[in-house]
Amino acid sequence: MRITNQLMNFNNIYNYQKNSTSLYQSQQAFSSGLKIQHSYEGSAIYIDAARLEYEGNLLQQVQSTTLKATEFSKNSDRALNDFVSKLTEFKTKLIQAANDIHDSTSRNAIANDLEGIKKNLIDIANTTINGQYLFSGTALDTKPIDTLGNYYGNGETIHAVIGPNQTAKYNIDGKSLFIGSDNDYNKIITTNVNLVNNYNKLEHPDEPVKYVELTDDLRDLIGENYRSQEYNKVNKPGTDDFSLDKLGGQDTTFFLQGRKPDGTTFATKITMTPNSSIQSLLDNIGYALGNDKDGKNKLVEVTMNNSGQIEIKDVRDGNQMIELHLFGLTPQQSTEKYNVGGFEINIDPATSANYKVTTTRDANGNITEISAINNNNNQAYTISVNAQNQLQVTTNNNTTVVPNVNNPSALNLSDLGNNGIGVDDFRPFNPNDADQVRNMSSTKVRDKDGSWVDVSALSDLETIEKNVKNGKVYLTEFIKSSFNDIVGAKNDATDYNKLQFEKKDNILTGSVSQVVKGKNEFATDTTKIKDVAGANLQENENSNITMQIKSKNGKYYQVKIDFTDPLSASDPKATQLTITETNADGTPIIPQGAATPVPVYQGNIMLGKYNEATKATDGVVTKADDISYKQLNDIVAMVAAGNLPDDRIGNTVAKNLSDQNLFAAAAIQDINDFKTKIKTNVNDPATEAIIDQAIDQAVAGLNFPLQGDAKKEALGKVKDNIINNTDYATARFDAYNKAIEAANASVNVELNYKGQMQITDKSATVSNIEVSIFESFSDGKPEFGKEANSTVAGSLFNFTANNMINIDEPSVDIFKDLDDMIQAVRDGSYRGNPDGNNARTTGIQGALKRIDHIQDHVNKHHTQIGSYTNVLESSGTRASMLYVNVESVKNDIVGADLAESMIMYKQYLLQFEAMLQTSSMIGKISLLNYM
Known part of the structure; x- marks a missing residue:
């Protein structure tokens, strides 16, 4: 191999660069304290250092x-x-x-x-x-x-x-x-009326008031009230008059309505004998709320405090569903007395059972006429007062004026049918004659139809209240509140939920929280109403929500949501919304020339749904189970604001479908007859085309003429086809939504943080709006069963109710609770006090329980x-x-050892100098050194 200068220079340069680099790196390590300065100098070290x-x-x-x-x-x-x-x-x-x-x-x-x-x-x-x-x-x-x-x-x-x-x-x-809220707390509710031992008061009139105890019986609770005040006035009561053997047939019936711990609603009647104990009454209340009679499944604890008030505790922690309203009716020995136009008429009980007696009242509740119908021959007698203030009796369209009638008088109804009607039929009645009062007294009452029945057969609150006011029954009160009823009068103890929302300035609030079943959470606007309802919305075809609303402009309306449209043939059946203008007392207004009320809106609850294909909002009819509280709130808002849907076509079609004049008993002869009747007064080509199409689809395969069930089924299919037609529903929704948007500008309706419906009149400091929301009852869904001891389904919803008052519950509202406590102190209410400034207070004793919570x-x-x-x-x-540890680990990984770096530096420096010396020496060598 030949060694040239070029090769030696290359090696010298290589060694120079290599040793310079090593020397530089060791010097940098010493000066910076880091093993590497750049990622390429040691990728593993660099990655660990970056992570750290x-x-x-x-x-x-x-x-x-x-x-x-x-x-x-x-x-x-x-x-x-x-x-x-x-x-x-x-x-x-x-x-x-x-x-x-x-x-x-x-x-x-x-x-x-x-x-x-x-x-x-x-x-x-x-x-x-x-x-x-x-x-x-x-x-x-x-x-x-x-x-x-x-x-x-x-x-x-x-x-x-x-x-x-x-x-x-x-x-x-x-x-x-x-x-x-606290899920480890229980709901405790109480009555606010102190139950007095009236028998002890009769026996020891000079002693202080004594409250009933659990070992007392119902006779102690009722006392001398087994007789009316008028009866006792002329027949001075003694304790022997109320011995148990003399009280046969005067059982007390307790009427209960409410919601069980599982959220289902009920209406129960309990009939108990005078010798039944107060403890047995509490037991029966527990059974009505779901307790097993064998004691194995205890859902509630029912007790009585030392002030004679009933307290109920839901034993399940965190549950806040239960509510209860109750009162008792005891038949009194009393006369059946009516005051018509200033004439007092006492019906002789001798033949009362042979007649149905009903009354007609004016807007002020005064009786304007008495109607008596013979059960045997349906002969009707109407007793009234004419313009000349004379008593008159009408039968078979013949009216007889009866002058010089004894006032007060005793009337045996059978006398009216014997030998003509005259003054002799109205015998003198002397309320101070003890014998006559006894003979004219009985323990029967009139039911809704006017029949002569036992108290235990009464089945609706309106009839019960009439008998209370007529003095035929003794009312045992348990709960009194300061609400107003639907006509604005202070509610009675028998009233349950046909009550107005409480008003303060421009805000109306329902007293009952809407609670979601199974979750025990307060409902919000997005909650579906089925999740709160006391039963399946369409379990009974008569289930409904009824509202009595006075709008801002002073008009009165009845709003009714029928969860099952009786005409609908679909499954599930359609719902129906009807809004009718009424008088102040709630009776529908019948327009001049009409035979029946004409709704100002009749249609469906609507919802807008965006159509991705058409990029437009279609109208959709909302099914019962899909109705939300937001939609319910919108209905209340538009009626309260007086902004009703302007939808003549929708109203006309709905009227034609349900009009009994168009579809009487006669058969529908052919398809043209069918179309003609449905299109009566519609006068809109697009809607008429939809109707034609709906009928063509509905009657396909049916044979004309249509009558009976076939006609009803065809009508139902036609209605379902029409209301679910996209074009028809969208047009209805546009009118419906326009009314809601206009209403929301002046009236806001929402569920507050406690699930209570709250209505705010944005345009007034003191609102003119009045709202009541309840369920109206019918023969198909009675308020109470007709049997003495029976249970039927209760009202699906309560928004304001004369129910038992909360002592404690899982949820808290600290500052509002403190306000109630302060007010109880100011009023001097030690327990519930229906006569105080706040009838629904639990008093200071309840406040102490609540403050602990x-x-x-x-x-x-x-x-x-x-x-x-x-x-x-x-x-x-x-x-x-960890930061200290990370820094320590990072130093171990990336930090240089200074001593080692100095040694390496010295070593690399020595090598570098040796390399330079060697290169210099090699550079001096020439060919002469080898010659």
Whole structure:
């Protein structure tokens, strides 16, 4: 091999570069303290270093985040600590108020102290740190509680990142804190009427009032009320008059309506003898609510407090479904008395059973006429007063004026059919004649049809109330509320849910929360009403929602949603919405020249559905099970605002389909006859074409003439075909939706945070709107069964009800609850007090039960925020320790050993110098050295 200068130069350069690089790297390692400066110098080291750098930065971020979050949670903890302290102070004041030694001045002083504590609690609830509210959820810039105790934040939780894919909560949202619920608490309800031992009052009139006890019997509860006041007035009662052997046939019937723990609704009648114990009454109430009679399946506990009030506890934790309304009716020895136009007429009980007696009343509830129909020959007699204030009797279209009638008078109905009608038929009645009062008295009552029956046969509240007002029965009251009925009068104890929403300024609110069955959650606008209903919506074809609404413009309307359209032939059957204008008393207005009321809207509940193919919104008829509370709210809004759908065509078609004048008993002769009748007064070519098509489809395969069931089936199919036609439904929806949009501009209807329907009149400070929502009953779905001991399905929905009052329930509404407690102290209500400013208070005793729950509820959240703080602090500490470890590991991986780097540097320097010397020496060598 020949060694040339070029090869030596190349080797010299290579060795120079190599040693320079090594020397440079060792020098950099020593000066920077890192093994490598660039990724290509050691990919494995670089990857590990990058990963550890990321982990170190993340841990530093966790340290910073947890520090801020910990401060937030610690401040929340301190605020809740103050909150708990103030609640304890509030409870102490309540206990002071519970001592029955205070006059109104001292009670008001305590109430003022309680009011001050409540304001402090609101201030604590509105605590801010660095401009952020602690208890507003994620709405950190929203003040959570206003002066009225309403919550405006949200229910969201704030999270802090404490590691890769790891977060920790660090706030308590005000929704769960102030208006949340506890699944380890039970619903407890109570009556508010104190049940008095009336028999003891009769036996010992000078003793203080004594309340009934569990070992007492119904005779103790009823006492002298087995007789009317008029009867007792002239036949002074003695205790021997009410011995058990003398009270035969005077059983007491209790009427119960409500909702069982599983959410199903019921209406039950319980008939009990005078010697039945109060404990047996409580047992029967428990059975009505679902308890087994053998005691194996106890769903509720029914007890009585020492003030004679019934309390019911749902034994299942977290369940808040139960509600109950009840009253008792005892037949009284009394006269059957009617006052018509100033004439008092007492019906002789001798032949009362032979006649059905009904009355007609005016808008003020005054009797205008008495109608008596003979059960044997249907002979009818109508007793009224003419314009000259004379009593008159009408029979067979013949009216006889009866002058100089005895007032009050006794009338044997059979006398009217003997020897003509005259003054002799109306014998004198002396209410001060003990013998005559006894002879004219009985224990029977009139039912809805006017028949002479036992009290246990009554089946509707309207007839019951008539008998109460007529003095034929003694009413045992359990619950009194301060609601108004549908005509605006203060409700009676027998009223259940045909009541107006409570009005305050421009806001109307239902008293009953809509609770989703099985979930025990409050319904929202998106909830389907079937999820709350007490039974399947179409289980009974007569099931409905009926509304009596006074609109902003002063007009009155009846709104009825029939969940089963009797004409529909589809499965499931269609629903029907009917809106009719009424008088103030709820009676439908019959237009001049018409024989029956004419609805201002008759059609369906509609919904818009976007059609992807046509890029348009189609109208869709909503089935019963798909109706949401939002749709129900929209109906209330448009009627309350007076913005009804302007849909002449829809109303005309609906009228033609259901008009008995068009489809009387006669058969439909042919298809043209059918089409002509349905298209009567429609006058719209597009709709007429839809009708033709619907009839062609419906009658295919049927043989004319159509009559009976075939005619009914054909009508149902035609209706279903029409209302489900896309073009027809869309046109109906456009009118329907236009009315809703116009209504929502002035009236807002929604379910509030407690699931109560709330109506806001946006254009008034004090609203003119009145709303009642209930279910109307019929022979197909009676309010109560006709049998003495029976149970039937109850009202599907309640929105405002004279039901038992909540002592406690799983959900809380802290500031509203505190307001009720303060009011109880001001009123001096130690328990339920129907005669106080708030008829539905549970009093101070109920307040003490409720404040314990509230304290426990807040303590749970206090403990929770404490656990959040501990997690955050430990996470911060862990992050600090891990950061040190990561930095240590990173130094081990990427950090250079300074001693080793110095040795290597010296070694590379020595090699470099040797290489340079060698290269220099080699460069001096020439051919002469070998010669």
